[in-house]
Structure formats: structure tokens, C-alpha cells
Amino acid sequence: MEASVPGQPTAEGRPARSIRVVARAVGSALAPVRARLSYLEIDTRLLGMVLALAIIWIGFGLVSGGTFLSPRNLWNLSVQSASIAIMATGMVLVIVSRGIDLSVGSLLGFLGYSMAVVQSVWIPQSLGLGSERPFTWILTLAIGIVIGAAAGGLQGFVVAYGGVPSFIVTLGGLLVWRGLIFRYAQGQTIAPLDTNFQMLGGGTVGTRVGALGEWASWILGVAICLAIVYSLIAARRRRLRYGFPVRPMWAELVLGAAGCAAVLGVVWVANSYPLPPSVAEQYAQEHEITSPPGGLIIPTGLAFPVVIMLLVTLVMTFLASRRRFGRYVYAIGGNPEAAALAGINVRRTVMLTFALMGSLAAISAAVQTARLNAAVTNLGVQNELDVISAAVIGGTSFAGGIGTIPGAILGAVVMQSLRSGMVLLLVDSPTQDIVVGLVLVAAVGLDTVVRRRAR
Amino acid sequence: MLTPAPSTTPDPPTQRIPLVELRNIQVSFGGVRAVDGVTIDLYPGEVVGLVGGNGAGKTTLMRTLSGARPPDSGQIRVDGQPSTIADPRAAKALGIETIYQTLALADNLDAPANVFLGRELTSAAGALDDAAMESATRKVITRLNPNFKSFKMPVLRLSGGQRQAVAIARAIHFNARALIMDEPTAALGPAETAQVHNLIRQLQREGIGIFLVSHDIHDVFDLSDRISVMYHGRLVGTVNKQDVTTEEVLGMIILGKPPTKLTPQELAELRGSGG
Numbered sequence: 001m002e003a004s005v006p007g008q009p010t011a012e013g014r015p016a017r018s019i020r021v022v023a024r025a026v027g028s029a030l031a032p033v034r035a036r037l038s039y040l041e042i043d044t045r046l047l048g049m050v051l052a053l054a055i056i057w058i059g060f061g062l063v064s065g066g067t068f069l070s071p072r073n074l075w076n077l078s079v080q081s082a083s084i085a086i087m088a089t090g091m092v093l094v095i096v097s098r099g100i101d102l103s104v105g106s107l108l109g110f111l112g113y114s115m116a117v118v119q120s121v122w123i124p125q126s127l128g129l130g131s132e133r134p135f136t137w138i139l140t141l142a143i144g145i146v147i148g149a150a151a152g153g154l155q156g157f158v159v160a161y162g163g164v165p166s167f168i169v170t171l172g173g174l175l176v177w178r179g180l181i182f183r184y185a186q187g188q189t190i191a192p193l194d195t196n197f198q199m200l201g202g203g204t205v206g207t208r209v210g211a212l213g214e215w216a217s218w219i220l221g222v223a224i225c226l227a228i229v230y231s232l233i234a235a236r237r238r239r240l241r242y243g244f245p246v247r248p249m250w251a252e253l254v255l256g257a258a259g260c261a262a263v264l265g266v267v268w269v270a271n272s273y274p275l276p277p278s279v280a281e282q283y284a285q286e287h288e289i290t291s292p293p294g295g296l297i298i299p300t301g302l303a304f305p306v307v308i309m310l311l312v313t314l315v316m317t318f319l320a321s322r323r324r325f326g327r328y329v330y331a332i333g334g335n336p337e338a339a340a341l342a343g344i345n346v347r348r349t350v351m352l353t354f355a356l357m358g359s360l361a362a363i364s365a366a367v368q369t370a371r372l373n374a375a376v377t378n379l380g381v382q383n384e385l386d387v388i389s390a391a392v393i394g395g396t397s398f399a400g401g402i403g404t405i406p407g408a409i410l411g412a413v414v415m416q417s418l419r420s421g422m423v424l425l426l427v428d429s430p431t432q433d434i435v436v437g438l439v440l441v442a443a444v445g446l447d448t449v450v451r452r453r454a455r
Numbered sequence: 456m457l458t459p460a461p462s463t464t465p466d467p468p469t470q471r472i473p474l475v476e477l478r479n480i481q482v483s484f485g486g487v488r489a490v491d492g493v494t495i496d497l498y499p500g501e502v503v504g505l506v507g508g509n510g511a512g513k514t515t516l517m518r519t520l521s522g523a524r525p526p527d528s529g530q531i532r533v534d535g536q537p538s539t540i541a542d543p544r545a546a547k548a549l550g551i552e553t554i555y556q557t558l559a560l561a562d563n564l565d566a567p568a569n570v571f572l573g574r575e576l577t578s579a580a581g582a583l584d585d586a587a588m589e590s591a592t593r594k595v596i597t598r599l600n601p602n603f604k605s606f607k608m609p610v611l612r613l614s615g616g617q618r619q620a621v622a623i624a625r626a627i628h629f630n631a632r633a634l635i636m637d638e639p640t641a642a643l644g645p646a647e648t649a650q651v652h653n654l655i656r657q658l659q660r661e662g663i664g665i666f667l668v669s670h671d672i673h674d675v676f677d678l679s680d681r682i683s684v685m686y687h688g689r690l691v692g693t694v695n696k697q698d699v700t701t702e703e704v705l706g707m708i709i710l711g712k713p714p715t716k717l718t719p720q721e722l723a724e725l726r727g728s729g730g
Contacts, residue, residue, distance in 0.1 A: 322582045330564060401563035
């Protein structure tokens with residue numbers, strides 16, 4: 001547009017014209033692609049994250065000689081991501097409504113401890129119901145979730161009704177909950193835990209494995225596929241009924257196929273990971289199966305922590321995008337005053353986001369204690385940083401009003417992939433921290449630049 | 456259209472019960488009396504212009520009626536009945552809708568979400584019915600602005616006029632009886648301002664009472680039936696438009712004096728200031 005000599009920087013120090021010409025050419029070459037993407041109506045940010053994750057996975061896969069992409073490593077990666085991802089879904093809503101929760105790590109430790117006490121002291125001794133009962137695990141989990149909601153809700157109450165900044169309240173919570181663990185645990189570890197409860201962690205007890213197994217995994221996968229197809233059809237019908245424009249048919253097909261392929265791919269990987277030979281051998285003896293030469297191959301299937309994470313994702317996504325509560329959380333993040341003037345009970349909504357965060361911390365606490373088969377005093381230390389990082393890498397903005405649940409799940413997987421990949425490559429832990437820290441800042445920086453350009 | 460009244464405190468346009476009455480309203484911030492004993496009213500199908508300089512208390516007075524800041528003392532009557540408007544929800548339940556000067560939009564949400572904010576349509580199971588909300592929003596906004604197409608975009612990315620259309624749509628979609636418009640044309644170009652003027656006249660014909668808060672004395676003279684002037688938190692007076700000149704209203708705004716108390720010299724100066 002402006003007259004400038006090719007190759008010479010303009011007065012404002014902008015890139016030389018030749019560079020701009022190239023940039024514009026690339027931009028216009030990509031235009032049809034972008035137009036196609038806009039038909040699909042998917043978040044380009046989310047797509048970018050999937051791409052980044054693919055690059056990380058392929059990169060680690062090449063460098064580690066394929067070990068990273070082995071079913072065994074991916075299965076472990078899924079279990080390690082689950083507990084952070086579960087909490088990240090709640091952190092998204094807290095940050096979207098312009099808050100922050102620094103207490104989740106300590107709260108998780110406190111809740112893990114509480115649940116350990118509930119199942120090994122309170123239910124068997126105080127209530128005299130005995131140990132290893134079939135209902136122990138669910139009662140324990142329910143009590144944990146209630147305590148978590150109460151503890152989170154208490155912090156939310158002080159934030160919303162007391163007007164104390166959430167950073168301060170939850171910084172206090174970080175110290176208080178951890179302090180309470182040390183006070184009433186006296187540094188002791190509570191172990192072992194209820195056998196059924198241990199299954200929540202995805203571990204192995206004898207021949208019982210905390211995973212769905214082959215067929216249940218396939219059934220769950222197919223059910224999710226049907227749900228995806230149904231929701232696409234239902235949404236299209238609804239728009240057609242009102243005479244709104246709809247996506248072209250090929251776009252619907254691409255979306256449905258991509259969604260189903262992703263779900264079934266995850267199930268396939270989980271089923272490609274066989275039980276450890278010793279477990280399979282024991283299982284064969286118990287069920288009087290003769291092992292074939294080379295050992296019995298029993299697919300593990302989706303781990304219970306991953307199943308829990310999928311359920312939490314489903315519920316939280318529904319809550320965030322299809323319920324009044326979620327709409328209000330986003331409205332408050334976008335403009336708190338406008339939300340109040342629209343008649344929204346801002347304080348109550350903010351308090352509820354913290355209560356929800358607390359109950360999700362309880363679910364993650366159950367997963368982590370079950371996996372360790374013990375409640376230890378330093379459980380969940382620094383988890384708040386991982387959870388916040390996952391939400392932020394997943395596109396949640398500290399300015400409020402922006403962030404998605406699926407983004408946070410992807411963020412958690414990206415973080416865990418980096419850590420897991422570096423462990424495989426024998427990178428020491430301080431270097432891991434440095435890399436993760438740099439990636440966090442780079443991801444947010446890139447996002448800020450892209451968003452500023454889009455305005 | 457209205458019976459001309461000779462006095463500066465005119466009789467109401469008819470002997471009907473006012474739609475809205477604010478009686479002796481007081482609002483203080485700290486020690487400052489932002490609104491000090493103001494009494495005004497509004498009849499169905501009437502536009503009352505509320506004018507005054509910066510800090511005169513116009514917006515604060517209107518916020519007591521919209522429920523954003525309940526008055527410290529005084530009475531609000533709707534249809535002659537004393538009413539407590541403790542929050543915005545209560546005002547809306549009485550059919551009082553507000554278009555705020557800031558528009559009060561959640562910038563990250565799209566137009567339908569903003570129009571229905573706090574009053575979402577839901578299915579039987581309690582899930583948000585976005586398609587129904589979009590359909591209703593398309594109808595009401597198209598009536599205001601036929602060129603509006605961006606129903607799926609965060610309102611952050613819309614133009615000033617489009618954002619205004621969203622805010623107006625939110626106020627008129629729910630069968631408002633009384634409308635508070637705080638500086639509705641301050642951020643608009645000439646064409647969009649004309650659109651808003653047409654809309655105000657149309658709403659008036661439908662029997663809606665409108666409080667029009669504005670800095671722009673020409674806007675107010677164009678559209679209002681009566682004009683209430685505030686000065687430093689107090690009501691200078693309410694006048695019928697036919698009975699006064701722009702100079703006299705300017706005198707009320709700038710000097711805080713009712714027309715009868717203006718000296719010829721003051722009037723001359725006001726005329727010179729080009730009102």
C-alpha cells in the first residue's frame with residue numbers, strides 16, 4: 001500500500017516490503033484453508049493446540065525411538081494427566097470469572113487425608129461398619145466431595161461476600177489446608193486403603209486392575225461416538241427448524257468422523273496395552289486358562305482415572321456451555337457490572353465456582369491417594385501450579401471471560417507429555433521445570449500476540 | 456399532542472395515573488448528596504427528557520429506578536402503587552428496562568446471549584435453548600437494524616451502532632412498559648442516531664413511557680414531551696416542551712434557575728452562547 005523501496009525497512013521499523021509481500025502471499029494461500037475451517041466452526045485455537053500436541057508427540061516419538069508412542073507409555077501418560085485435568089476443568093471456570101485458586105494442591109492433600117481417615121478409621125471403627133465393605137469406596141468418595149465443596153465454598157464465600165481478593169484467600173488456604181494435614185496427621189502415612197477404593201487410581205491389586213478391560217472400553221467408546229453423532233444431528237435439526245444457516249454436509253461428516261476417530265483411537269491404544277505378564281499369569285491360573293506360549297495377552301483398556309476424567313469433562317462442558325450457571329460465569333468474566341445489572345447473582349455464582357473447584361479437588365484427591373494406596377502429608381504439593389498452567393496453556397485468559405473445558409484438558413495433556421517425554425529422555429528434574437516454565441510463558445505470549453492481531 | 460400549560464410546573468399530560476413516579480428521592484455517596492429530594496414522573500406513551508450538566512445526578516437518579524442503586528430515602532411508585540426496587544431483577548419484573556450509557560454488555564458473549572442475559576430460554580430439562588434465543592434475537596434486532604448479521608460473534612467485535620442495537624434489543628424484547636435510555640446516541644453516527652430517534656417515536660406510539668437522559672439539548676427538544684432539568688443533585692424544574700425555548704432550558708442547566716427567574720441579561724448571554 002505505502003510506497004517504499006523493496007528491501008528497505010520503513011520509517012516505523014516495520015518489516016521490509018518484501019517480507020510483507022511474502023507474508024501476504026502465505027496469508028492468501030492459506031485463505032481457502034481458513035475458509036474451510038470456518039465452515040467446520042471449530043475453535044482455531046483448539047486446533048492449534050491439537051497441532052502443538054501432535055508435534056510434541058511425534059518429536060518425542062522420534063527422539064525416543066518410538067518408546068514415547070508405545071501403548072504402555074501413552075496409557076501411563078493418560079493416567080498421569082487425569083488428576084491434573086480433572087482439576088483444570090474447574091480452574092477454567094474460576095479463572096474465567098476473574099478469580100484464581102492457589103489452594104487446590106493443599107486442599108487436595110487435605111481431602112486425600114480426610115478420605116483415608118474416613119475409610120480406614122471412621123467407617124470401620126467409629127460407625128462400626130467394618131472394613132472392606134462394598135460401599136466403602138463410594139461413601140468415602142461422596143464424603144470427600146462434600147467436604148471439598150464445603151472447603152472450596154468457604155473460600156468462595158470469603159471471596160464473593162467478603163470482598164477479599166481470591167489470590168489472598170486461596171494463598172491463605174494453601175497454608176491452612178497443608179497445616180491442617182500436618183496437625184492432625186502428625187506426619188503419619190495412612191495405608192493401606194480399601195481395595196475397591198484403590199481401583200480409582202488405575203493400579204493393580206492381585207488380579208484386579210483399575211481399568212475397564214477390553215470390551216467395556218469398546219462399548220464406552222462406541223457410546224461416546226453415538227453421542228457425538230447424535231448431538232451433531234440434533235444441533236443441525238434445531239438450526240434447520242429455525243431456518244438458520246447450517247454447515248455444509250461434508251463439514252458435518254468431517255466433524256463426526258474426526259470425533260469418532262479420536263475416541264476410538266484412544267480406546268484402541270488403551271486396549272493395545274496388555275496387563276503385566278505376572279498379573280496375566282495369575283489371572284490365567286485363577287480362571288484355569290492355559291496360557292499360550294509367549295504368555296497370555298489381556299488388554300487393559302481405559303484406566304478408571306481416565307474414565308473419571310471423561311465423565312468430569314462431559315459434566316463440566318455441559319455445565320459451562322448448556323446451563324445458566326456456566327453462561328453466568330462467562331458473563332461475569334466478560335463484564336461483572338453488566339452481569340449484575342442483568343440481574344445475575346454475581347456473588348453466589350462466584351462462590352459456586354470455588355465450591356465446584358473444591359469438589360473436583362476431592363475427585364483428584366481420590367485418584368491420587370488410590371494410586372499411591374496411601375495418604376501422605378505432601379500429597380498434591382505444587383499441584384496448583386500444574387493445574388493453573390494446564391488451564392492457561394489450554395487458552396484460559398486471566399483477563400476473564402475466555403477459556404474452554406476441552407482446552408484445559410488438552411493443556412493438561414500437553415504439560416504431562418512434556419514431563420513424561422523428558423523423563424524418558426533422562427532429562428533431570430530441574431531442567432524439566434525450566435522447559436515447562438518456558439513453554440508456559442511462550443504459549444501465553446504467542447496466544448496474546450495472536451489475539452491482539454485478531455482484534 | 457399535549458395540552459399546553461402556562462406554568463413552569465405543568466399539569467401532567469392527562470389525569471391518568473402516572474406509569475412511574477419518583478418522589479423525594481435521595482442518594483448519597485459518602486457525605487455527598489448526589490440526588491437530593493428529586494420528584495419526577497412519567498406517563499404511558501410519553502418521553503420525558505432528563506437533562507443537566509456533568510455530575511447533576513441524572514444517571515444516579517435513573518439508577519434508583521433501574522434497581523442498580525436503591526435510593527437512601529424517597530418513594531418509587533409504579534402504577535400508583537408504592538414499589539420497592541431492590542435490584543435490577545425487581546425493576547425488570549415491573550416492566551422497567553434500562554439501556555445504560557456503557558451499554559452493559561458482556562463483550563465475550565454473542566448477541567443472543569447478551570439479549571437474554573439473566574433471562575435465558577431453557578428447555579424442559581433446564582438446558583439453555585440457544586437456537587430459540589438466536590431466533591428471537593434475529594427477529595428483534597432485524598427490526599432495529601436490517602443489516603445486522605453477526606449473531607454468532609462476541610459483541611466485542613461489533614461496531615458501536617451494532618452494539619447499541621444489541622443493548623436496545625435487550626430492553627425492548629421483554630415487553631417493557633417504561634424505558635430508561637441513558638445517552639442512547641452519544642456514541643453513534645448521524646444515520647444511526649436517526650434510527651434511534653425513529654425507534655423512540657415508534658415505542659412512544661406503542662404506549663411505552665421513556666426517560667431520555669441526554670447531554671444533547673437538540674435531541675431532547677426533538678423527542679421529549681416534557682423536560683426535567685437537574686442541577687447539582689436537585690431538580691430545577693419540569694417544563695412542557697412547547698412552553699420553553701432552548702435558551703430557557705440552557706439557563707436551567709447552566710445556571711440552575713427556572714425560566715421565570717432568568718434576567719434579560721442572562722438570557723441574552725445564553726442566546727449568545729448559541730444553545
